[in-house]
Amino acid sequence: MKLRWISWWVTNIIWFILFAVGTVLVWMREVDGAGVTQTPKLKLVAFLVLLIAFIIPIIIQVVWLIFNLRAGRNK
Template sequence: MKRRWISWWIANIIWIILFIVGTAVVWTREVDGAGVTQTPQLKLLAFIVLLIAFAFPLIIQIIWLIVNFKANKRVL
């Protein structure tokens, strides 16, 4: 039971760190990989794409959280 929660927290911390690093890269770069100068509108669009990319792991983490709660109720 405890391993499940520790794994969940470690996975969340990793995803949060990856999201923060990705956001920092998007907002601090002046030119993207294609050589296009980044305007605030393009940075916002890139950030929205990053949010969409992180929606799938978020859904998985929420399902994992629900499973952890149900498993805890079964043990108690």
């Protein structure tokens, strides 16, 4: 059981770091990959796309959390 919780926390930390780095990259860049100058509105749209992309891992982590809680309760 302990290994499940450790791997859950490590995975959460990795996802958080990836999201933080992605957010910093989106907000700090002046020009995107297509050569378009980034305005605050375009940066917000890029951040929302990043947020939507991270919803799937968040859902997986919540399901994994529920699994860990139920597995721990059965022992």
